[in-house]
Amino acid sequence: MGEFIIEGGRPLRGSLQVQGAKNSVLPILAATILHSGVSVLHHCPRLRDVDASIRILRQLGCRADWEGDDLVVDASTMVCSQIPDHLMREMRSSVIFLGAILSRCGEAELSLPGGCELGPRPIDLHLAALRQLGAEIDEGGGRLHCRAGDMCGREITLSIPSVGATENALLTACGCEGVTTIFNAAREPEIDDLQRFLRAMGHQVQGAGTSVVTVAGRSPTHDLEHTVMPDRIVAATYLAAVAAAGGEVELKGVDYRHLSTVIAALHEAGCRIHSTGSAVLLRSTGELKGVRPIRTAPYPGFPTDAQAVLMASLLKSKGTTVFVENIFENRYRHVDELCRMGADIRVEGRVAVVCGVERLRGAAVEATDLRGGAAMVVAALSAEGRSRIGSIHHVQRGYENIVGDLSALGACISLEA
Numbered sequence: 313m314g315e316f317i318i319e320g321g322r323p324l325r326g327s328l329q330v331q332g333a334k335n336s337v338l339p340i341l342a343a344t345i346l347h348s349g350v351s352v353l354h355h356c357p358r359l360r361d362v363d364a365s366i367r368i369l370r371q372l373g374c375r376a377d378w379e380g381d382d383l384v385v386d387a388s389t390m391v392c393s394q395i396p397d398h399l400m401r402e403m404r405s406s407v408i409f410l411g412a413i414l415s416r417c418g419e420a421e422l423s424l425p426g427g428c429e430l431g432p433r434p435i436d437l438h439l440a441a442l443r444q445l446g447a448e449i450d451e452g453g454g455r456l457h458c459r460a461g462d463m464c465g466r467e468i469t470l471s472i473p474s475v476g477a478t479e480n481a482l483l484t485a486c487g488c489e490g491v492t493t494i495f496n497a498a499r500e501p502e503i504d505d506l507q508r509f510l511r512a513m514g515h516q517v518q519g520a521g522t523s524v525v526t527v528a529g530r531s532p533t534h535d536l537e538h539t540v541m542p543d544r545i546v547a548a549t550y551l552a553a554v555a556a557a558g559g560e561v562e563l564k565g566v567d568y569r570h571l572s573t574v575i576a577a578l579h580e581a582g583c584r585i586h587s588t589g590s591a592v593l594l595r596s597t598g599e600l601k602g603v604r605p606i607r608t609a610p611y612p613g614f615p616t617d618a619q620a621v622l623m624a625s626l627l628k629s630k631g632t633t634v635f636v637e638n639i640f641e642n643r644y645r646h647v648d649e650l651c652r653m654g655a656d657i658r659v660e661g662r663v664a665v666v667c668g669v670e671r672l673r674g675a676a677v678e679a680t681d682l683r684g685g686a687a688m689v690v691a692a693l694s695a696e697g698r699s700r701i702g703s704i705h706h707v708q709r710g711y712e713n714i715v716g717d718l719s720a721l722g723a724c725i726s727l728e729a
């Protein structure tokens with residue numbers, strides 16, 4: 313399965329191009345089936361979850377192949393509207409195929425998506441949104457049987473601005489006759505990227521980035537090319553790593569507006585940060601101070617996905633920082649592992665209190681989940697001595713080449729099989 317071996321205590325220097333966004337490309341891959349033709353994706357990250365999406369697309373009868381750095385999907389050969397259980401279990405975002413298949417085929421059959429390490433992650437909002445559009449959904453034996461029923465454009469309201477439910481509703485609405493308006497939509501930049509993709513395909517979608525998104529109804533589609541947006545969470549991870557280890561790094565191909573809350577926290581912690589339209593430069597002495605409470609919230613609030621890596625960067629800060637995790641119930645599993653390195657963190661329900669310590673010591677730890685694993689890497693880079701990080705398959709779900717990227721910045725990190 314492999315481990316990351318990290319010798320901490322080295323500053324990071326240099327510049328880096330940030331990979332395409334996992335949370336953007338996965339719904340976009342589902343959306344490729346809305347067009348019976350070819351979609352070319354540039355800047356597509358090579359990730360395990362992307363491989364899982366490719367397997368689903370092929371199962372549906374589509375062609376999906378890498379051509380250099382591009383991923384080319386031809387959905388003209390799609391024949392099937394069912395996804396078998398073993399493919400659905402591979403990742404949670406497989407559920408976004410529900411709206412896409414329903415939109416294309418008028419029916420869909422799939423099982424509940426893969427389990428998740430962040431506590432309960434129901435799909436009730438996804439199903440409620442599709443039902444509001446008129447879809448008929450039977451649940452039984454872990455399978456979902458969906459038919460278009462009297463599906464047509466309508467006004468629908470999400471009770472929580474869920475990212476996944478917004479994406480599923482959006483893809484379903486593209487297959488409906490008539491105008492759909494989604495109220496209380498998620499405002500994450502990845503929704504905006506999905507909108508750009510759908511527009512390039514010919515769909516008339518607007519409002520992404522605000523809480524009201526509209527789709528004009530079924531539209532003729534055509535072949536398209538799309539460049540996947542940069543991954544703001546990977547960028548946040550590398551900024552947190554430089555903040556903790558010290559040094560000076562420029563991240564290229566990043567939209568700093570997507571990172572404003574993370575940048576504000578790192579600035580408050582004592583980092584010097586300069587951002588232009590498409591690059592962020594961070595300078596850190598590695599000596600940070602605690603910051604005001606960090607409360608995770610839907611975009612544009614502080615991203616839950618960056619909570620663990622920011623926490624890892626503040627373990628040696630002077631003072632205390634309080635974290636409040638408002639999105640997921642079980643998102644502090646990295647805490648016990650960080651404490652093995654000498655961190656002082658106390659958790660009570662949704663609140664974690666980090667008291668800065670003098671030093672961290674390298675240790676053998678486990679990646680508990682994707683971002684928790686990234687937090688382990690950040691902490692190990694600022695710890696004294698050697699760390700071994702196990703269960704790195706979690707990290708590889710979201711980071712294309714974390715070892716290569718950090719090595720290029722001067723970190724002493726390797727992958728041991």
Ligand code: UD1
Binds near residue numbers: 338435436439474477
């Ligand atoms: C997406 C991201 C994930 C990120 C999260 C928050 C993808 C594939 N995943 O997840 O990496 O951490 O946004 O930015 O893009 N909820 C329900 N019922 C539902 C759906 C959600 O109760 O049907 C709840 C969730 O449990 C959670 C909250 O709503 O408490 C927000 O979840 P949501 O925005 O849907 O996150 P995901 O789409 O699962």
